[in-house]
Amino acid sequence: MIQLDILVIGAGITGTALSRELSRLNATVAVIDRACDVAEGATKANSGIVHAGYDALPGTQKAMYNVRGAQMYPGLCESLGVSYRKCGALVIGFDEADCAALRDLLDRGIQNGVRDLRLLSQKEALALEPSLNPEVLCALSVPESAIVSPYEMAFALADDAAVNGVSFSFDQDVTGISRLEDGTWQVTTSKDVFICKVLVNCAGSSGADLHNMISDQKLHMVHRRGQYYLLDRAAELPFSRTVFQCPSRMGKGVLVSPTVHGNLLLGPTAEDIPDPLDTATTSDGLSEILKKASRTWPALSVRTNITNFSGVRAHLDTDDFIVGPVPFAPGAFEAIGIESPGLSSAPAIAQDLSAMIASYLSLERKSSLRPFPKHPKPFHEMSDEERTVAVSTDPEYGRIVCRCEVVTEAEIRQAIRRPVGARTIDGIKRRTRAGMGRCQGGFCSPRVAQILSEETGTPLLRITKDGGHSYLLADTIGSFLKGGHR
Numbered sequence: 085m086i087q088l089d090i091l092v093i094g095a096g097i098t099g100t101a102l103s104r105e106l107s108r109l110n111a112t113v114a115v116i117d118r119a120c121d122v123a124e125g126a127t128k129a130n131s132g133i134v135h136a137g138y139d140a141l142p143g144t145q146k147a148m149y150n151v152r153g154a155q156m157y158p159g160l161c162e163s164l165g166v167s168y169r170k171c172g173a174l175v176i177g178f179d180e181a182d183c184a185a186l187r188d189l190l191d192r193g194i195q196n197g198v199r200d201l202r203l204l205s206q207k208e209a210l211a212l213e214p215s216l217n218p219e220v221l222c223a224l225s226v227p228e229s230a231i232v233s234p235y236e237m238a239f240a241l242a243d244d245a246a247v248n249g250v251s252f253s254f255d256q257d258v259t260g261i262s263r264l265e266d267g268t269w270q271v272t273t274s275k276d277v278f279i280c281k282v283l284v285n286c287a288g289s290s291g292a293d294l295h296n297m298i299s300d301q302k303l304h305m306v307h308r309r310g311q312y313y314l315l316d317r318a319a320e321l322p323f324s325r326t327v328f329q330c331p332s333r334m335g336k337g338v339l340v341s342p343t344v345h346g347n348l349l350l351g352p353t354a355e356d357i358p359d360p361l362d363t364a365t366t367s368d369g370l371s372e373i374l375k376k377a378s379r380t381w382p383a384l385s386v387r388t389n390i391t392n393f394s395g396v397r398a399h400l401d402t403d404d405f406i407v408g409p410v411p412f413a414p415g416a417f418e419a420i421g422i423e424s425p426g427l428s429s430a431p432a433i434a435q436d437l438s439a440m441i442a443s444y445l446s447l448e449r450k451s452s453l454r455p456f457p458k459h460p461k462p463f464h465e466m467s468d469e470e471r472t473v474a475v476s477t478d479p480e481y482g483r484i485v486c487r488c489e490v491v492t493e494a495e496i497r498q499a500i501r502r503p504v505g506a507r508t509i510d511g512i513k514r515r516t517r518a519g520m521g522r523c524q525g526g527f528c529s530p531r532v533a534q535i536l537s538e539e540t541g542t543p544l545l546r547i548t549k550d551g552g553h554s555y556l557l558a559d560t561i562g563s564f565l566k567g568g569h570r
């Protein structure tokens with residue numbers, strides 16, 4: 085039985101942002117997740133846009149948290165060493181109905197407090213983004229829109245929380261929650277039992293299920309999948325901004341966007357599915373993206389496609405975020421229904437939840453904090469002189485493991501040694517980009533597995549791609565020998 089002050093369920097962007105805020109308080113805090121790493125839910129598979137906040141209906145939690153969260157991103161990314169680029173966005177329209185919708189979006193954005201929004205003519209839009217469909221009639225310019233790597237952000241938030249005392253534990257699937265007579269909460273997982281004064285539900289697609297375990301006010305969640313194409317990095321991308329089409333009831337529509345790492349992203353779809361863990365991609369979904377994205381970009385080519393993926397939005401029937409105490413459940417707090425713009429909103433949601441919890445438990449702030457362990461510059465971004473210095477200081481910088489993304493052995497070992505370090509091939513991939521390139525890990529995975537095995541003492545046969553039973557290697561020779569050498 086593990087006793088603590090605060091237990092956060094879910095290590096996505098909401099749970100990690102919250103954990104960092106809570107690490108500033110004098111309290112014992114743990115974050116648990118059913119997956120094998122940070123950012124394994126919606127946080128690893130989204131568009132990575134820090135939305136400016138023009139889309140959400142004024143007065144909603146989504147609008148308020150989006151605008152506040154987006155304003156916190158530049159400072160937070162700067163202090164955590166996470167890439168963030170204010171590339172701006174265009175929302176484009178093709179007919180008079182679209183142009184009217186864009187005027188509504190402009191009004192909404194102004195009401196929500198978004199700065200520098202402007203309607204553009206066809207000529208102005210094409211001058212900014214010459215690869216756009218020349219049939220575009222009007223556009224909304226959103227200079228405040230930015231891009232970020234969502235999982236890199238979550239890793240950095242978790243690292244900062246961990247160096248300041250928060251513990252992280254994975255493969256902890258919450259199966260039961262009950263309130264004990266003394267007012268504490270008992271949380272039972274597949275591995276442990278936790279007793280805490282405060283529990284916080286940041287469980288993404290399971291948020292409503294966990295809420296319904298402890299509240300009589302039942303919630304219903306719809307799982308809405310979004311599929312993507314990711315194209316290889318290129319010296320010059322056809323678009324420098326994120327380009328959206330007019331939003332609909334189902335979401336912000338199919339976008340074409342650069343990523344912070346210089347790839348091009350096309351998607352997402354919006355399909356309601358029964359299983360929140362179903363992150364398959366389908367030929368219908370991918371065809372739909374091509375059809376819709378080619379309206380934005382008539383010269384569309386997916387010849388350089390390197391992977392497809394999907395993420396699942398946690399959409400509540402009430403169509404808004406729920407952030408705060410769980411009604412009639414003292415000591416239980418929640419952030420649920422955190423679909424888009426949840427990535428953009430997470431820093432502000434975390435700030436408010438942390439203040440509510442500090443007030444509930446009468447917690448003081450710590451008098452001092454340990455500094456965030458900033459990561460060295462990635463090898464592929466170093467100048468020749470910087471590379472020479474790096475290799476002479478640590479010869480493992482001289483061994484390139486991932487040729488596509490130019491990632492060295494030194495960086496892979498550092499990723500494993502981070503405060504919340506990588507334990508899987510995908511964990512290395514998301515922290516270092518080894519395996520993110522054109523060959524998608526075809527060449528480097530065996531070497532990455534070997535380094536993981538050396539660093540963690542895990543037998544090579546037990547190293548997984550992404551937790552569970554996703555073993556990279558099978559002991560066919562051992563099994564063959566055990567079965568008798570005939």
Ligand SMILES: Cc1cc2nc3c(=O)[nH]c(=O)nc-3n(C[C@H](O)[C@H](O)[C@H](O)COP(=O)(O)OP(=O)(O)OC[C@H]3O[C@@H](n4cnc5c(N)ncnc54)[C@H](O)[C@@H]3O)c2cc1C
Nearest residue numbers: 094096097098118125126127130133258288310426427428
């Ligand atoms: C296709 C798509 C595109 C999007 N695009 C954007 C965008 O461009 N900009 C933006 O701002 N937002 C975007 N979003 C929304 C954003 O991704 C989410 O709002 C955000 O990632 C939610 O973070 P979270 O931490 O609340 O949930 P998650 O990241 O889903 O994390 C929840 C965690 O809880 C864990 N968990 C679940 N059940 C249990 C259990 N029983 N026991 C223990 N742990 C459990 C899961 O393993 C998971 O790690 C998009 C979402 C999708 C799906």
